[in-house]
Amino acid sequence: MLDLHNVHKRFGRLAAVAGVSLRVEAGEIVGLIGPNGSGKSTLLSTIAGAYCPDDGEILLDDQPIGGLAPDQIFARGLARSYQDPSLFFRMSALDNALLPARGQRGEKARHAPFRSRWWGQERAHVAEAAAILSDLKLEARAQTPASDLSGGQMKLLEIGRTLMGEPRLLLLDEPTAGVAPSLAYTIFEEIERMRAAHGLSFLIVEHRLEILFDFVDRLYVMHLGQVIAEGKPAEIEQNARVREVYFGA
Template identity: 45%
Template sequence: MSLLITDGLFKRFGGVIALDNVSIRVEPSSITLLVGPNGSGKSTLINVISGFYKPDSGRVFFNNCEVTGWPPHKLYSAGIARTFQLPAPFAKMTVLENLLVAAKWSTGESPLTALLHRRRWLEEEAEHVERAFRILELLSLRHMWDRRASELSGGQLKLLELGRVLMSSPKLILLDEPLAGINPRLAEAIVKHISSLRDELGVAFLIVEHRLDVIADYADYAYAMFRGRVIEEGTPKQVLKSPQVLKAYLGG
């Protein structure tokens, strides 16, 4: 069973049909690419899946549950995350602290419940610390755990952002052009980390990205959109050499 299914999504902005019968699937623990020229509806699709826009019609299923029209916070709790849903990293906090404040705390949210449930709170803290170190290891940030976020490089900050969103144990992470403006070597490193997160934590990614040279080899499946429609799907190689897709890029 697919982790995410969109079934015939439509979304209109005034006279523009941004999504025109869009049906896609994302499998668990996979990287799915979304490509297409500017204005094709890719960001709109990401916004509908994450609950920031409501579709005019069509349905969204996540983890065997219909989630159409759910607000972003409810989808986040269910396991669909976007990096900007968290506040920016706290510059003065350490890398580890930045991960811990992003975790989902079930107890100890107020001083009183912390006192009442002290033991449970300590156990939970230990679990979060363990998860945080596992994530830091996968992101090659473990050696930086006690450094302030302000000491990280631009690339390390990008990875920290991913690490923080991973603290909520999402099943699906949506990324809209994560490599924009990043140099080729760093872009490659980020993509490699994303693929190890898929393999080691079983997270699925739906990624809008133009830097196909960097990401195509790591993606499991791809959809191409043009003028609100899905015009091609298949392996990244199949999609990228499709005449329809090439024509769309030239025309768009």
């Protein structure tokens, strides 16, 4: 589904991503780990279109997407969440969940003044968003400003609401950062449930290896902008180079 060949992203003289090749098959949950500053977030941002790759090829369903704008990539079924929750904090949880819906008629100036043109679609979107909040056990928080949610609830909302855009592949940057341990596990259970219910694929950056290793099919390990290992959790745990750079052993 996602195929990277020799992708580079430089900031001035710093090669943040220095020739990464990786793939995510349909229905897979793939982990991406590595020490701080190894280029994981930069890689996700490059795949999602926030940065244009300096070199290499990014294919989604065999079509090149490198250099497309983020909204064009989103329209092809690739959504992401951020290391720091990127919600609109003064808007309610429900309104935040409504944002990613595609093709909202009321956003068009020529339709907006005529309620009858968008009312039905808006109601359908609200029903869909409410169902997502309910799956996340956030229905009681629907009208709560996002700023008043717990850290874990913010992460759940940010991940869950991507479903409004009907994605097929999700890139998640540290879905459990700043979340209490018990809820961190719940977030990964939710990720697994989303895969089963919607047939999604995932590429997940995560520092909590003890949780990540329970849920991923495969992992890539980055160090200094490059992939230094790839394999199943048990293989990665045993990899001498990974232990050296990542676990310091």
